Structure formats: structure tokens, C-alpha cells
Amino acid sequence: MSANKSLLILPGDGIGPEVMREARRVIEWFERRRGLSFAIEEGLVGGAAIDAHGVPILPETIARAKEVDAVLFGAVGGPKWDGLGFDRRPEIAILSLRRELGLFANLRPAIVMDALVDASTLKPEVVRGLDIMIVRESTGGIYFGEPRGIETLPDGTKRGINTEVYTTPEIERVARVAFELARKRQGRVCSVEKANVMESGLLWRETVTALQQREFPDVALTHMYADNCAMQLVRNPRQFDVIVTTNLFGDLLSDLASMLTGSLGMLPSATLGAVGPGGRRHALYEPIHGSAPDIAGKGIANPMAMILSFAMLLRHSFGLEEEARLVERACGNVLGSGLRTADIMQPGLARVSTQVMGEAVVRELDKLGA
Template sequence: MTANKKLLVLPGDGIGPEVMREVRRVVDWMSRRRSVSFQVEEGLVGGAALDAEGTPCSDETVERAKAADAVLFGSVGGPKWDGLPFDRRPELGILRLRQELGLFANLRPATVLDPLVSASSLKPEVVRGLDLMIVRESTGGIYFGEPRGIETGADGKRRGIDTEVYTEDEIVRVARVAFELARGRSGKLTSIDKANVMQSGRLWRAVVGEVGKAEFPDVQLSNMYADNCAMQLASNPRQFDVILAGNLFGDLLSDLAAALTGSLGMLPSATLGAPDAAGRRHALYEPIHGSAPDIAGKGIANPCAQILSFAMLLRWSFGMEEDARLIEQAVEKVLAGGLRTADIMAAGTARVGTSVMGEAILRELDKLAA
């Protein structure tokens, strides 16, 4: 069987290598049971790359990522590297990949699976059936704007500077992604900003409205201030379907939405670039849980978000909807059967570690594919 789908796997730091091992088992399962094979290369990123290569993301890794059909990313960072200068921190690995590959649209689903309704911090009747998508712009805004840094004034006092900058083109391209998603779902999009106090927010609101009016008149657009959105997510989250936000607000709101689902360990994400003339686009897939250094190496991390990120990869990079749904169904069936990692434990369920959870998902895949 020819391996015609090229993947670059970057496990990273902390629990990244542990949960990525379970994904590799799913990849191997697919080659055995689904008549599809992948050419898989593995590389270093984050702290692991700093230790081995002196940089959080080498030029070689960037070139390999550009050559791949998709990148599967783990997590970066940890206390080992906390004392490094700002320009050498492990997190620069993912930021560089986003920038070099033009990965501007970060898709973060927040779905409450029926078996995990009780794991949410909100009442079951508030979150049951929650299924929303946050589209976060990921190469602009305050994380990339200039000037930035820490300077010392004439009085000897330090001042930290970060700049929120968005161009019209940056807003247009991510807005189109969000509108397209909304059109394929409920036809409802909520755009988030702080147009009441920020000039970049005023431009954001104006441009998103222009895109909607000109290109997506069939999609219902509403605008909401970021602080109000946070309150609404915590009180009435099912009012939302697709949420569009800039880099900073999208970062904060997607983690809040994740808490509604019960655990960061359950949520995948995709970050997409613009399609080329042939329809191919750079894309990177990762869980949103981070490196979790406090539990790294203990074999107790939840691999579900990393496995579900692979399902998103199949759907968005290869159009393999049936295979993506198969993996998602297998995860839900394992949870419905009562197996839990520590982060999603509930009364009457059985606690298992990373590898046992991965094995259980493979068994369910076998049943579903039979």
C-alpha cells in the first residue's frame, strides 16, 4: 500500500510524547483496517528542540512542516525552561510554525458529550447538547504586534509594551472561514470584540460586518463584547453556535468554553492556512490542554484530545469524514462504557491511565469497523 499522505508529528514536551504515542497506535490501526497509509515523520519542537538543537523550532522543522500535508502537534513548555530569555521560550515553537505556515484560522470545537455531562462545571441542563465552534485568528493581534518589549524609562522604572494590531486583510480572511463554517451549521455567527474601547475592535466589527453583508447575507451575524461573551458562555452557552474572535479574546474564550465540557483533556483544535490554487492548505492539529508538566511521565494523561485532533486532521486535511467520525464515535463509546482518566472521573466510573484509554479506543474502533 502506497503511503500518499505525509504527516509531520511533533510530540513536544510534558505529556505530549505520552499522548502522541496513543495517536500513533490509531494511525497504525488505520493502515491495518481502513486501507489507508500515512508517511509519518517525527521531529522536535519546544523545549525538546531547545535542548537538542538550541532553538524552539529549527529551520529544518519549518521546512519539513511546509512539505507535509498536515502537522500533528503535541504540547510545549515546562518549568525546566522557565528561566530562559523571552526570545528563547519553548512556546515560540508553535508561534513560529503558525507564522511561517500562514496558519491564521484556529478552530476550537467545544462539545459536551453525553457521557461527560456531569463532568462540566455547570448544571447538566445548561450544557447538555452543547456543540459550538470558536474560530480564533492566530497570526495577528497582540501576540505579534509591534512595538513590544520591556523598556526602562528615565526614572528607572520599567514599562511593558504589547501592541494590538489588525489589518483589514487579516480580518477578512478569518471572517470568511467563520462565515463558511456558520453557513454549514446553523447559519448563525457571533463576532467578538471590544469596539467600545479599542480602535482595533472598531475595525474588526466594521470589516466583519462588511464581509457578512457582501458575501454571506444568508448568515445571521451578531456582535458581542468579549467580557459579555465570557459571562454568556458561563450562564447560557447553548445560545452560541460559531464564535469568531481575535487572537487574545479567542485564546481566553476557548479555554473558558473548554471548562464547560469538563476537561481540557477532551478538546482538539485545528489551525488552518489559506488554500492554494489546487485546494491544498497548510494545517496544524493539536490538543488545547498544554504540556501539563505536573503529570508528565506518570502515565495518567488523557489522550482523547490528541486522538480527536487526529480525527480533525482526517476531516479537514484529507476529507476523510467517515474515518473522522469513526474515531469520534470510538472515543464516546469508551466514555459511555465508564472508563475515565483522572481529569474526567465521576462516580461509578473506572479510572485508567493513558495507555489503557488508548487501548480501549482501539478496541472500540475494531468493533465499529467490523
């Protein structure tokens, strides 16, 4: 347990620094109580980097991200920087990290903890026991495809262009991650696209099917159009185990799935690169809730997604399954005790601040780790 594990922490903007402070408490607990040694560096990204350096992320930060074992990322963006050109917006920081580190597989779990069954806008009988993993391709598709841009037409009007592009290797590598995850879960993958109206979707379906038949015959594979998947997530979400889909559809469907759990503030994510020599892979972990500038600085943000992102880091970057489950159990127990931040508040329960919620998780770790 004493091996040095290197982390680059990038709090970012808005509520990013607030929730990251609570994740740091959990990291410090593992250093203090479990003998885990983390070599931690901190850097600026997003609007914070723009204010300090004029760019959303420095080349030195990207270079360091390539050297460490894992990156823990907060959130970026806010109205302060809305007037900047597209290539200077804070969000370029996360897109650059995904591209430069080859982070192609975004893992977004949607789990309904027992204590939060009533926090969902869906009926309890629909979401109770929900445990879905959405695997979103994150370095291709319409967000990165070429050609792209805005052009002026001869009549003076303008046209915006974005291109949905996928190659066989890009589809295979993210589908392989989904199949491997399914083997450790319920053994089911649903591949989501729009093969009925998009050639890229047809290639996606054909490629995933061929991969399953060739390498994963033990995993059950189904296919679903993205619009139907959105409907089914609300109608009967427990029919899903692992969903694998494109960059755009994964963006939309994972946010939809987040509300099944009660709040964006509860959902972590991991974005993984290819496995390299010695089994090492680049990886970045972040909550999916964004910078939430409307509540930044008020001390009311939910730190659970950030803390649970660290749990995913323990699991996927360091293979520390027991430690990851310990964090997840601590979070569940705190919620079970009736503590709530504003986003998941329910009548009769105790509303607490970001800091108090983080402190409660650490106290619960003390109890569980005794």
C-alpha cells in the same frame, strides 16, 4: 484510500509524547484496517529541541512542516526552561510554526459528549447537547503586533509594550473561515471583540459586518463584547453556534469554553492557513491542554484531545468525513462505557491510564469498523 498522506509529528514536551503515542495507535489502525497510507516523520520542538539543539525549533523542521500535508503537534513547555530568554522559550516553536506556515485560523470546538454531561461544573441542563466552534485569529493581534518589548524609562522603572493590530485582510480571512463553517452547521456566527473601547475592535466589527453583507447574507451574524461573551458562555452557552474572535480573546474564551465540557483534556484544535493552488492548505492540529508538566510521566494524562485532533486532521486536511466521525464515535462510546482518566473521573466509574484509554479507543474502532 491508498494515496500517500504526509504527516509531520511533533510530540514536544511534558505529556505531549504520552498522548501522541495513543494518537499513533489510531493512525496505525487506519493504516492496518482502512488502507490509509501515511508517510510519517517525527521531529523535536519546544524544550526537547532546546535540549538537543539549543533552539525551540530548527529551521529544517519549519521547512519540513511547509512540505507535508499536515502537522500533528503535542505540547511544549515546562519549568525546566522557565529561566530562558523570551525568544528562546519552548512556546516560540508553536508561534514560529503559525507565523511561517501562515496558520491564521484556529478552530477550537467545545462539544459536550452525552457521557460527560455530569463532568462539567455547570448544571447538566445548561451544557447538555452543547456544540460550539470557536474560530480564533492566530497570527495577528496583540501576540504579534509591533511595537513590542520592555524598555527602561528615564527614572529607572520599566515599561512593557504590546500592540493590538489588525488589518482589513487579516480580519476578512478569518471571518470568512467562520462563515463557511457556519454554513455547514446551524448558520450562525457571533463576532466577538471590544469595539466599545478599542479601535482595532471597531475595525473588526465593521469589517466582519461588511463581509457578511457582501458574501454571506445567508448566515446570521451577531456581535458581542468579549467580556459579555465570557459571561454568556457560562450563563447560556447553547445560544452560540460559531464564535469568531481575535487572538487574545480567542485564547481566553476557548479555555473558558473547555471547562463547559468537563476538561481541557477533551478538546482538540485545528489551525488552518489559506487555501492554495489545488485546494491544499497548511494545517496544524493539537490538543489545547498544554504540556501539563505536573502530571508528565505519570501515565494519567487524557489522550482524547490528541486523538480527536487527529479526527480533525482527517476532516479538514484530507476531507475524510466518515473516518473523522468514526474516531469521534469511538471516543464517545469509550466514555459511554464508563472509562475515565483522572481529569474526568466521576464516582462509580473506572479510572484508567493514558495507555489503557488509547487501547480502549482502538478496540472500539475494531468494533465499529467490523
